[in-house]
Amino acid sequence: MLRRGLLRDYSSALAMLTRVLDVILVCFAGWLAFKLRFHGINRPPMMQAYLALTIIGSLVVSVVFPPLSIYKSWRAKSVYAPAGRALLGWCIVFAMVIIALVVVHEADIYSRLWLGFWFVLSALFLVGLRFVVYWVLRELRSRGYNRRPVVVVGAGLQGENLAERVHEADWSGLEVLGLFDTPEYLHAYNGDIPRYSIENLPEFVTCHQVTEVWVAMPLERSGDLRQIIALLRNMSINVRYAPDLFGLSLLNHGLTEIVGVPMIDLSASPMQGINRLMKALEDRLLASLILVLMSPVIAFIACGVKLSSPGPVLFRQRRHGWDGQEIVIYKFRTMYVEAEAEGPVQAKRDDPRVTPFGRWLRKTSLDELPQFINVLQGRMSIVGPRPHAVEHNAQFCDMIDRYMLRHMVKPGITGWAQINGWRGETDTIEKMQHRVGHDLYYIEHWSLGLDLKIIFLTLFKGFVHRNAF
Structure with missing residues (x-):
């Protein structure tokens, strides 16, 4: 019968076993990728080179993973924490291997398809191992073991x-x-x-x-x-x-060490360190891709705006960005010139200031396309709280608790509030409170996975909506 403290006594041995399994799984993934890539070929050329690179990659895993705290105890935490850290570690190892191949001019001898298979299979095996270990330990602990x-x-x-x-x-x-x-x-x-x-x-x-x-x-x-x-x-x-x-009403609370002094974060931006780098890469890569793919649509809309009414193609407006700093964002002009001569006013249903072509742009949200330029400029992100006009921020900041905490991250073209239906005119305090609540939820729970989920759902929920007018 399993003694109740046995796993606790041998927790270091469990961590060592996980290290060994990581190395074995990376090697096995390389072998399986080789079989998938060269299926039916008796002896592919340079077979020894593939074997050597697989062994080198597994050895790099054994060196790189421990400093990343991949093998520390994740007791009482979600399985996504160890799985995500293992995936990040493998991405770092694989990037190091690819860079080394390029530096020594050996990259051309390896099949790109094999490299892709090796990366994907290793990632699946490493993450899958965490799920298996997590499930086994969770079951044992729920039965009274490993207490x-x-x-x-x-x-x-x-x-x-x-x-x-x-x-x-x-x-x-x-x-x-x-x-x-x-x-x-x-x-x-x-x-x-x-x-x-x-x-x-x-x-x-x-x-x-x-x-x-x-x-x-x-x-x-x-x-x-x-x-x-x-x-x-x-x-x-x-x-x-x-x-x-x-x-207390906290936002992204945690622990931080500054000049050697530990501090408790009561409200802090998640966009620090590696998170900030990953978010910037996500924004620049996706914005560049979208602008290239949508360039014919952008050219068509620009012509439509110019022909539908006199005035500039783009509309510029001051908004609050990251840390509450003022930024200028771009949109396709959807209103007649001088429509906001007396100051910005939220658009209403059947607003007479909106041009016929502009009404179609607003209904499909295509008027937001120029904001991908703002993303490349670093003023906005693809995903984040929608930027409000400076005048509207001044109106709501004292009326809604924690309103200005929306600016702990860059404003976005789409966001958690938008895909949950809180978009368009906010003519009541309750509507704005719901939007702000969803924005703060996004900041508190930010991850690349959540960003990708929002982008995917935007394709179905973010373009056309009953509140888009």
Whole structure:
């Protein structure tokens, strides 16, 4: 029978096994790609070169993956975290291999199709391994195996909520053994988890082989941290502080280290570091491709705008961009000249200021095409919160909570709010609140996968809509 702490005892061996399997899977993917590419050929030329490159790639995996924290514990986190990191690591390894081939002038001897097969198959195997390991561990933990004992210091509402969350997430393998606090706080706790005086914490941790101590106290009790740290100063365990942030309206919260000082992010942009680079590459590549493919349509629309009414082809408007900085965005002109001589006013259904040709452009959202130029300029992204006129921002920023946090990322041509139906005229506060709520959800949950999902759904939900007028 499997002992309940066995997997915890051999967690390092599990990580080592995963490392070995990664190397084996990359080698197997190279062999399988070779079979698929050269099927029916008895002995393809340069077969040894393909074998050598496969072995080199697997060795690079063994060197590159550990520094990327691919083998650290992902307990209590989504499977997409280890899978995504493994995929990123393989992309880095493959890019290094390709660059090395180009530098040594050996790229021409390898089949492009084989390289493509090797990349895709390795990615599938590496990600699939994470899903399998994650599922197996989750099942074992939900059955009581691979448990990690923890205690919570803080028997108030925050500590109770934390303990309840752990109890509900039995798949995480975490088990709260007790709540500790000073006597004046213990008497108010009525839960089922045992409670103890904080003076008994060191003895309890030693007797029950506790590996984690979580301090869950309100911010005003942060001074008690000194006593807790002093009690545990001679024990080799993880002590973590969970400040009471659940009641605050946060955006993309996390931890940051600046000049060696750890800080808690209460509201922060996700577009930092590698995320910013990936977002920029996504925007530039897709915008360039779309502008090339749509160039005949753009030329046709430009002629239509010019012939439909006197005035310029493009309409320029000041909007707020990233960090609230003012930018100028482009659209095909859909209104008669001087339509906004007295200031911008949101378009309404059957608006007399809109030209007949412009009404068709608005209905199909084709008037937004010039904004791909803004994307190439770095002013906008393909996906993000829609930019509002400067005057509208001034109107709503004091009326809607966290309204200006929409500008923590670049504005987009399409977005999460648009594909969920919150587009067009916002003639009530409730409509704008829904739009802002969807924009903040996007910022909080941003990923390349979410961007691609929004772009795909825009093809079906983003062009023609009842609120597009």
